[in-house]
Amino acid sequence: MAPGRTVKRRRLSPPDDEVSSKQNSKKASVNDFYSRAAEWDLEQDYERRPRKAKKDKEQSRLPIKTAEGSIEHVKTEAPEEDSDSFFDSDEDGDVQAATAEPEPEKVPELPKIPLKLQIIQTKEELARLAGLINEDPEEHVSSFKKLTDMVDNASHTTIKKLALAAQAAIYRDVIPGYRIRPLSEEDMSAKISKEIRKVRNYEQALLSGYKSYVQHLASFAGRQKGQQQEVDPGLKTVAINCACSLLLAVPHFNFRGELLKILVNRLAKRPVDADFIKCRETMEEIFEKDSDGMVSLEAVGLLSKMMKAKEFRIHESVLDTFLHLRLLSEFSAKGSRDRITHEAEEEPVRGKKKEKKEFRNKKQRKLLKERKAVEKDMKEADALVSHEQRDKNQAETLKLVFGVYFRILKQRIPNLMGAVLEGLAKYAHLINQDFFGDLLEALKELIAQAEVGKGEEEEEDESQDTDVPTTRNALRETLLCTITAFALLEGQDASKAAASLHLDLSFFITHIYRALYPLSTHPDIEFNPSVSLRLPDPGSRESQRDPSELGQKRRTKVNFQTPTVLLLRCLNSILLSRSHGMPPPIRLAGFSKRLMTASLQLPEKSSLAALSLLTNVTKHHGRKIAPLWNTEERKGDGVFKPLAPDVEQSNVFAATVWEGELLRIHYCPQVREAALDVEKMIAGVK
Numbered sequence: 001m002a003p004g005r006t007v008k009r010r011r012l013s014p015p016d017d018e019v020s021s022k023q024n025s026k027k028a029s030v031n032d033f034y035s036r037a038a039e040w041d042l043e044q045d046y047e048r049r050p051r052k053a054k055k056d057k058e059q060s061r062l063p064i065k066t067a068e069g070s071i072e073h074v075k076t077e078a079p080e081e082d083s084d085s086f087f088d089s090d091e092d093g094d095v096q097a098a099t100a101e102p103e104p105e106k107v108p109e110l111p112k113i114p115l116k117l118q119i120i121q122t123k124e125e126l127a128r129l130a131g132l133i134n135e136d137p138e139e140h141v142s143s144f145k146k147l148t149d150m151v152d153n154a155s156h157t158t159i160k161k162l163a164l165a166a167q168a169a170i171y172r173d174v175i176p177g178y179r180i181r182p183l184s185e186e187d188m189s190a191k192i193s194k195e196i197r198k199v200r201n202y203e204q205a206l207l208s209g210y211k212s213y214v215q216h217l218a219s220f221a222g223r224q225k226g227q228q229q230e231v232d233p234g235l236k237t238v239a240i241n242c243a244c245s246l247l248l249a250v251p252h253f254n255f256r257g258e259l260l261k262i263l264v265n266r267l268a269k270r271p272v273d274a275d276f277i278k279c280r281e282t283m284e285e286i287f288e289k290d291s292d293g294m295v296s297l298e299a300v301g302l303l304s305k306m307m308k309a310k311e312f313r314i315h316e317s318v319l320d321t322f323l324h325l326r327l328l329s330e331f332s333a334k335g336s337r338d339r340i341t342h343e344a345e346e347e348p349v350r351g352k353k354k355e356k357k358e359f360r361n362k363k364q365r366k367l368l369k370e371r372k373a374v375e376k377d378m379k380e381a382d383a384l385v386s387h388e389q390r391d392k393n394q395a396e397t398l399k400l401v402f403g404v405y406f407r408i409l410k411q412r413i414p415n416l417m418g419a420v421l422e423g424l425a426k427y428a429h430l431i432n433q434d435f436f437g438d439l440l441e442a443l444k445e446l447i448a449q450a451e452v453g454k455g456e457e458e459e460e461d462e463s464q465d466t467d468v469p470t471t472r473n474a475l476r477e478t479l480l481c482t483i484t485a486f487a488l489l490e491g492q493d494a495s496k497a498a499a500s501l502h503l504d505l506s507f508f509i510t511h512i513y514r515a516l517y518p519l520s521t522h523p524d525i526e527f528n529p530s531v532s533l534r535l536p537d538p539g540s541r542e543s544q545r546d547p548s549e550l551g552q553k554r555r556t557k558v559n560f561q562t563p564t565v566l567l568l569r570c571l572n573s574i575l576l577s578r579s580h581g582m583p584p585p586i587r588l589a590g591f592s593k594r595l596m597t598a599s600l601q602l603p604e605k606s607s608l609a610a611l612s613l614l615t616n617v618t619k620h621h622g623r624k625i626a627p628l629w630n631t632e633e634r635k636g637d638g639v640f641k642p643l644a645p646d647v648e649q650s651n652v653f654a655a656t657v658w659e660g661e662l663l664r665i666h667y668c669p670q671v672r673e674a675a676l677d678v679e680k681m682i683a684g685v686k
Contacts, residue, residue, distance in 0.1 A: 115156060122154075122163070123162065126162060126166040133174060137174055137206070138199070141202050141206075144209030144210075145209060147166070148212045148216075157232050161238045164213075164242055165242065172249045174206065175206075183200065210254065211254075214258050216239075217242055217259070218239075218262055219231075220235050220236060221236055222265050240266060240279065243259045244278055244282040246259055256298065261302060264302045267303070268310055268314065283303075285324075287299070287321065292389070293397060307404060312413050316415055319408075319420065322401050322423055405420050405424055406435075418477055421477055421480035421481060421484065424484045425483045428483075428484045436488055439484075444507055450477060475563060478515065482570045483569055483570055486574075487573075512567075512571065513590065513594065513646070517597075517598065520598035564606045568613055571613055575591055575617050575621075576620060585624040587647055588624050589652045589653060590648075590650050592614060596663075599659065599663060600659055604666075604667075607666075607668075611663075611674035619681060622682060622685035623685055628656060631656055640652060660678070
């Protein structure tokens with residue numbers, strides 16, 4: 001049976017009586033409400049009432065019923081980024097947003113952090129990054145980029161200093177013992193294993209970070225092209241110190257040339273300060289520790305280019321760094337600009353028994369062959385430089401050094417002559433024979449200028465252009481010229497020199513003979529030229545300067561020999577050396593007589609050294625000079641000329657050595673004993 005259809009009932013309006021009764025009750029309730037409103041605490045109710053948002057949003061939570069019986073909708077708190085969104089507003093808000101003008105976006109101001117707190121945070125961040133790199137550098141390759149960004153984004157100079165110093169320590173520990181080759185496109189596209197790719201990524205990240213770091217050091221160490229502002233002095237000092245430490249710690253790694261340029265650019269400037277001394281000492285230490293000659297060759301090349309570009313307007317201590325070159329003392333061949341003269345190899349002696357060959361079976365020979373192959377690979381992996389490569393590097397460095405010395409000799413630069421002559425006196429035995437003639441002529445001209453007094457005008461002109469006034473020591477230069485002239489001949493083989501070399505050293509011998517008397521009365525004959533024990537004269541330039549600056553100027557050189565030592569070296573070459581033939585009797589007698597006279601005026605130590613030299617002369621050539629002590633065996637006639645300019649013109653055999661009687665009563669007991677030893681040697685001659 002089909003269900004019956006329900007009939008829709010219509011709503012009937014209430015009758016008029018009911019409507020009037022409802023209106024009366026409503027008015028009564030309103031009157032009651034107003035009568036009780038005075039007793040209510042409206043402010044407290046308003047305070048407890050929940051706040052409504054300016055814009056109604058769609059609610060996602062169900063309404064709840066409170067304890068008072070009212071129904072409230074719980075509103076969800078939207079995030080801040082959504083509250084300002086354009087799409088969260090209702091229709092009225094959309095209309096207002098469309099009609100209103102767009103307001104400028106306000107950038108929130110970051111709170112200013114104190115500098116002390118920034119420094120602490122920087123130290124903590126640097127320590128964290130250094131710990132990550134030290135723990136596993138291959139897993140934290142991004143830390144190198146973060147270290148670079150810390151220098152770029154630093155807001156204060158102190159933070160940059162901390163970042164630079166921390167990176168120097170990190171790279172010193174992380175850099176491997178080999179150079180990293182930049183990858184080409186073929187290497188990047190090649191198929192490699194996962195481990196090799198991981199190592200490559202680490203090496204390239206390390207190389208990229210180190211390159212950025214070196215660029216930062218170069219920019220902070222000095223003003224670059226296009227750089228307008230001057231770098232902070234403290235930041236410049238930190239950059240130079242970091243470059244010096246990296247060169248000493250990892251000289252084999254990439255970008256060595258850029259680090260050397262930082263040092264050379266600082267050495268090119270004349271003012272001598274702490275940065276200049278640091279760069280100079282670092283360069284000297286690099287030369288002393290370099291075993292293969294690669295770093296020394298590159299550094300000397302940069303220094304020579306810098307000197308030519310500056311037209312040798314440099315400080316003399318820069319040239320003194322060449323005296324620390326280790327390879328020049330180890331190099332055995334003779335070098336010039338064009339060729340290197342190697343010593344002939346010794347031929348094997350005939351008739352020498354051959355070593356007994358050890359018997360090995362086939363298996364042992366195969367094992368020995370494999371072992372030799374492994375040793376060869378290990379040698380290549382260790383990057384051991386062969387003797388031929390080292391000799392080649394030494395030869396190229398030798399060319400550059402002597403090229404600088406000869407250019408300075410040719411231009412006659414007064415403030416650099418002392419340093420050049422010291423270098424030539426030390427390394428004269430390495431000069432090729434092709435340069436002997438020109439070099440001797442240059443040395444003769446220098447001695448002639450020192451004797452006549454020329455070059456004073458040039459010295460005054462040069463001192464006006466320099467920041468630090470320098471005085472030219474003519475006495476020391478003449479002695480160094482003489483030592484260099486004799487060292488040229490003594491450095492060669494005696495048999496080859498006698499046959500091929502025809503050098504006339506009489507000019508230098510005559511000069512030393514004339515200089516004996518003035519040297520004996522010189523007040524500074526026992527003082528080092530770089531460190532003096534006497535106070536400067538009042539009114540001189542040195543007395544008006546700061547004592548700290550004088551201490552920097554008077555640094556001890558490598559060739560720190562006093563004029564007394566230099567004089568004895570010259571006399572030893574003249575009287576005892578046989579490289580230029582046996583000295584004639586008149587030369588031996590003339591120098592012996594003049595030495596005895598000079599011993600009366602010399603200080604006690606110099607007098608003792610001169611008498612010791614005379615003892616050796618009497619030991620080797622006693623018969624030739626014995627007539628000077630024995631009047632009965634006098635060979636000469638006429639009158640002795642003590643002030644003759646040449647030894648051959650002095651007629652020395654007409655004189656007697658009366659100075660020995662005065663030396664017997666000398667105030668120094670050691671000098672008295674030395675004079676008696678000379679007489680004993682003469683008395684024992686038969």
